[in-house]
Amino acid sequence: MKQLFIFVRKEFYHVFRDRKTLLMLFGLPIAQIVLFGFALTTEIKNAKIVVADYSKDIVSKQIIDKIDASRYFDIEKSLMSHDQIEAAFKEGKIKMAVIFPENFNKNLLHTNKAQIQVIADASDLNTAVTLTNYISSIIGDYQQQMVKNVVLPYRIVPEIRMLYNPQLKGEHTFIPGMMAMIMMLVCVMMTAISIVKEKELGTMEILLVSPFKPLMVILSKFVPYLIISLVNVTSILLLSWIFLHLPIKGSILLLYAVSLLFIITSLAIGLLISIVSQSQQSAMFGSLMATMLPTLLLSGFMFPIENMPLPLQIISNVVPSKWFYIIVKDIMIKGSGFGAIWKETLILVGMTVFLLIISLKKFKIRLE
Incomplete structure (x- = not known):
């Protein structure tokens, strides 16, 4: 145990001496939280619009005031000419x-029906659809206020409730996804590069022929990045709570336990990549291909898995970040307990055990 502590301390020295590594380990989580929390959000705020009010009556002014009061729109000016509107587009x-x-x-008042023309720039389809949904919601809300005290025959009024995220904030989706991506990048890339570096320098063979057991060599590489990853989890949760006002509705201990499991899974992937890589460059490239792309494309973080073709839906099941993303979202956003996530947790445990067995076996064959 004393030898293990000495090698773990040596690994920490290697990490803290390299400023580029420190920037990646601790700067990456902060940068991604800032980007995805404030800049790369699915919400659209302060969209520039114009209003052409040919009626200039009390109702049109009230609707315009309601639109102007919304944080989604910024009324530039009132244009009265269709040619001016087209030119502005x-x-x-x-x-x-x-x-x-x-x-x-x-x-x-006379026909119980009036039309409002809404013209959107559909060259950016997603923005156009989102903005038309916003404006329809504002107009619908005003209409509900108008007819609140009026009895109409056969009136059907849908009551809409958004569970877990009533304000429709994008942070509720991005933070769990960011946790999965950061953990995968830090654990997989740093572990793979660290072990390959020892192989390139020839020091790995020296370690393996020493009285120090091969398993202890792997643990000495794992422990520093495991601790650093847990620190990153803490920093992500604190940044999300302080700056993005995203509370943790479920058990923090359960969240840390699942994060620890996912970190070990990612470390096992990093070990496997280090075994098949001959250089630090190939290890870095393999880590990016094995972590960033699957997490972005197949975890459900950026794109709904249900909308993908069936072959991609099947492939997504072997991506660990998919299951971690589901678990974190359930704990943080929904406040679920272990009873709701045991299946996903069991899948992660199975992946972790499988990856560790394969990695340890291959590691001994290649370097023993």
Whole structure:
């Protein structure tokens, strides 16, 4: 045990001497939280729009005020000409135009029906759909306030409730995904590069022929990155709570336990990559291919797995970050306990055991 402690301390010295490694280990989580929490969000805020109010009545003004009060829209100015609106769209100055026709309030009072024309720039389809949904929601909310005290025959009013994320914040999706990506990058890449570096320098063979057992060599490489990864988990949770106001609704101990399991899974992947790699460059490239792309594309973090073709849905089941993402989302956002995540946890345990057995066996064959 004393020898293990000495080698773990040596590994920590290697980590803290390299400033680039330190920047990757501790700067990467902060940078990604800032980017995905504030910049790369699915929410659209302060979209520039124009309003053409040909009616200029009390109802149109109230709706415009309601739109202007929303954090989603920023009314640039009121354009009265269709040619001006089209020119603004072509120049890219606006994302949407809202047009109130003449006699808007009169038509609403006399015929119980009035139209509002909403024109969106569909060259960016996702933005256009999102903004039209926002504006439809605002208009629908105003309509509900108008008819609150009016008894209408056969009136059907849907009552919509958004569970777990009533404000529809993008952080609820990005933070669990960021945790999975950061853990995979840090554990897999750093472990693979660290072991391959020893192989390149010829010191790994010296360690293996020493009285120090091969298993202890692997543990001495694992322990520093395991501790650093747990520190990263803590920093991510603190940043999310302080700056993004994302509370942890479930058990923190359960979240740390599952994170520890996923870290060990990632370390096993890093060990496996280090075995098949002959250089640090190939280890880094293999780590990126094995961690970043599957996490982005096949974990459900960026794209819904249900919308993918069946072969990709099947392949996604062998991506550990998919199961970790589901578990973290259930614990943090839904407040679920172990009873709701035991299947995903069992899958991760199975993956971890399988990867560790294969990695240890291959490690002994290659370097014994």
